[in-house]
Amino acid sequence: MPFLFRSVIFAATCLFPYLLLGQIDTVQALDSVNSPYDEQAPVLDPVEKALYFTVTKHPENVGGIKDQGDIWVSMPDSTGDWGVPQRVAVLNNQDYNAALGFSPSGDTLYLHGWYTGGESVYMKGVSYTVRTDTGWAKPKRLTVKFFKNVAPHQSGTLSPDGKVMLLSLEAFSGRGAEDLYVAYRQPDGSYTGLKNVGDDINTDRQEMTPYLSPDGETLYFASNRNQGTGRDLYRSKRLDETYRSWSAPEMLDTTINTTGIELYFTIDLAQEWAYFTSNQNSEGYGDIYRFRLPPPPVDSTRQIDSLAPDTLPLVDTPLVDSLLISVVDSLVVDTGSVVEVATTPMDSSMADTTEIGYNEAVAVADSVMNTEADSLDRLGWSQLRLQVFGEGDSLLRSAKVEAHWADTTWMGVWEDDSLVVGYPDTLTEFDLRISAPRYFAQEHTFNLADSLVFFSFSLDPIAVGATVKLESVLFRRGSDEMFPESSVELDEVVKLMEENPKMEIELGGHTDNRGNPLANVELSEARVATVKAYLVAAGIAAGRIQGKGYGGAKPISENTTEESRAKNRRVEMKVISNDD
Template sequence: MRIFFLLLFFLISFIATAQKTFWASKVVAFSSEYSDAKTTKENRAIQALGKPSKLPQVGISACAWQPLTQNNTQEEFLIVSFDTLMPIQQVAIAENYGQGSIVRVEAFDEFDNLKTLWINRSAPSNEIGKMLNLVLSKPTPYKVRSIKIVLNTTRTKGWTQIDAIGISQATTPIRAVVNVAKNLPAAVLKENLGSNINSAYREIAPVISPDGKTLYYTRWEHPENLGKDKNQDIWYSELQNDRKWSMARPMAAPINNTEHNAICAISPDGKTILLNNVYLKDGSMLKGVSMSTKNDRGWDFPKALAIKNFNNKSDYAEYSFSPNGRVLILTGQFRETNGGKDIYLSFQQPDGTWSEPVNAGKVINTAEDEGTPFIAADGKTLYFSTRGLSGYGSSDIFVTRRLDDTWLKWSEPENLGAGINTPEWDGYFSVSALGDYAYYSSQENSIGDEDIFKFKVPESIKPETVIQLTGGVFNYVDKKLIDAKIKVQSLTDADTVCVTFDPQTGDYKLMLPAKKTYSISASKKGFMPFSEILDFSKENNFKEIKKNIFLLPIEAGQRMTLNSVFFEQSKFDILPNSYPELDRIVVVMKENPTMEIMLEGHTDNQGDWNANLTLSKQRVEEVKKYLADKGVDMKRIQTQGYGSTRPVASNNSEEKRKFNRRVEFMIVKN
């Protein structure tokens, strides 16, 4: 029986290997490759590696190998190897341009002997490009180490390009396919947003606010744009109660000026916007990116982000930023480019500056231009446009997911499908935190040169679910709004969000990925810090949660519960997730050196009465010890354990009993 299963396993493995296509993984040698002063890795021999980047479309591509010259009377060749050593029965060559130039295909065996597989004795066809499938009558009697393609570029007019080279043991012709996202509907209803948004002019780059209620976009050469050249200005529209968009209006100065203005992204609370270019006081612009914050008087003058070694060789750039505001996603041509304009990442430093842009990697960047990045409210799902991956038009929209906290590992990009992408240029994808509708720019069926459209987002390309947390910060005593700093820390990973609450600009608003547990804290000088645990680990759907925060003024007699201090079950050992709140108390006591406090311990009524009393005393003594170890004089800390004698809720259910298990903090002297 064991032998049978082993044989079955090897048979399944053999069938899987026989059916698999192995694409070239290494360049061994080549006769020449295209290069000029304006290119980096475009059309180099390495562009023939991996899966097809152009096919099933045909035409010129920077993601294909191109010999240095056209109509070379000498033969050109390319030799590539694979991540396998096996007999083969098929070679597939993606001829994306100059089809018919291949005159010979040869193979090197495992001992580097050269074997001829095919000689082209036919005249070139009139096809621009195609997948050349060489299916052998039987598998090679030797294992193939590498493949050599020989070209006679005089056989066709213009350039010759090779997109990819694959081998297989299968006889079914290898085809180039578009990597389409799974389970997309056959048709997607795309709605032109109409004349309140679109015009006879060009509308691009929509940015929907996270709450889905304000749409910003860029409009070209409209008569109401500023400046004599009417360059490009930022316009916006608001969603009305009838679910229709208001007539769009241009943003006022200083956001719009006589130069080219464009919005790139907006923060979860809608109070900070990212703008293309650096604004100078004289009205001129420089390359870069700026940030403007909304206050009670409107949008302030955009401030440039200081990005280390920002030297973009491309004339164009786009930007997006993570929901926590600490990661900048940008496009441009910096060091380590894969060719053309790539997606890069810059990280905010402790001093507020930004790190040198780091290339996001070959999984999402190609030798063609990548652009229009948009990171969703979940901080993981990235949408962008490129023509460097197989698609349906001159530029398609793709989705990829961040795989770890480095921001440098991404899933293989998936095309949003022919129902969304068109034969024309598509890009500037934006989706609200709710994840219901997406907005993007397209030329297909547009009123003018380019319009803004929306469609209902198919489930498989939606961002992960987020929770919208909103509210205000109040003085616990008089219930009046106060400004404060708010910090939300994930207890699941390293993600942290910090915002400053200003009562003049409305509630704070945070977008937090669901299925996690968070600690929320707030602080203001003269008040005791606040913290609480928010458990969203079981939330599967978008939800708006109102969370008002009350800060206790540092005054004798004031009392508060330490909501984020935890102990091991039935023990007095402090759990590590309690440290942040206790550390905040240390800071306050050091800032107020005359303040004295009382720590009171409480339990529920489960178990032995005396044991609970002892446990409550032990727990507050442990908190006192922690504070003392951090530099607080023990003489300033009194303790008292009350066991189960002072409940604040019923003990009839676990849901209510948990409120009775607590440590309270009272200011004895300030």
């Protein structure tokens, strides 16, 4: 089978070596912007040249001194200094509010959290607002496919062309605490599933506040990987177009990094000033600082060499856990491993069949995938090959693989000991669902900007007693009304029970320990009833679903902080029977 190699050439500018070599003369505090409170997340407006940032626990915030953060803005004056900040009312409420970044045109501002339409932001997603003649419009939720974050905060950035989003989250395939993840913009404005950027950047410590330089070539981020030195700022050079291959991170100059906490490095579009936050000499609260950058000289172009076949990374390359992102983390085993980098073009007669339906796709796959390999060397389509293993590392011949793109479902076809999926070369990505009777399913997004690979997966058996936390089943505060996005995870539960008709479950509702214990039990029971009603309405027999509200009687974390209490507020699914 032929290998696919590419050589990519970038026009690169100097990567600010003086940030490492002690050539920074003066670091200035933004006295006109900083307050006795905590300044965070500076983001520069490319249109109005304004500085957006977040201030926590400011008495003028929506929630006053208990407010976790409102967005403020400062406009530059004629001398280049920053003016008195003002709150941006439409972007704020009583929860944490922060800017993520601007679109290339500056007409769209991306925001952390989901604005639900009420008084709260659900701090586990991304929203956006558009610039109008009268200011910013009401924020709307942005689709980032299969989004998940179990950390109490998030941070992120956009590439200069807006095609790539980097987020700091605690999510799928993590190395420890918060890691950096990448998502790619789709034609409809949404973003693909998140992919861990890999071990070049991420450690078992925190990687936070990513920022991409104006040329898109250099990543700046904060990390506490050096224990005992707080959080410091690092930089790394991008090595390819996937945003998952990076040079070894280097710590910035000690004029910037101190014994305190440095976060949120950013550079203005003119590349005149760099900004960051630090709590050094500020009584523990963050302030915004800046220093002037000399004009970066234009350097030569750099070339990323093609990999020769004998140097092509195979099993040891950490691709799978960053390529493949599950819908429901608890239902998924992140154990895919790269076996071989290869492509096999398929029959050119299939090149115009992107819109074929489900039955036609199965028929075409049966006729083409079982053809002799030498007849597959045609243009227009390619293959993805997978192996699926179960208990005892045995090959699961009962496994099924479905590929989904647009309105098409493509069923994988067994060829020798592999499942083979075909797809048009015109695709940029598609979704895969891997399932087998009596095993938990996996769902992944395969991004075709990456090298095409041969994968193996291990599925977890559905064992009696296995308990799954339904992370994305969310309710309004103090209510049994589910948020609409809960349907994604519940639909996966429906599929699982349809594929395993003997499976019976117990739904358990849990709260934290605040409030009246009896009322907590009643609330958890009502939420369980809501989830059960959804599953029954989807066709699952009511007799297969038991439910119980436990209130705060079964905590999985201490109830001493808001973060730990949030872990205790949950709905769980436990397998109580799976007889043949």
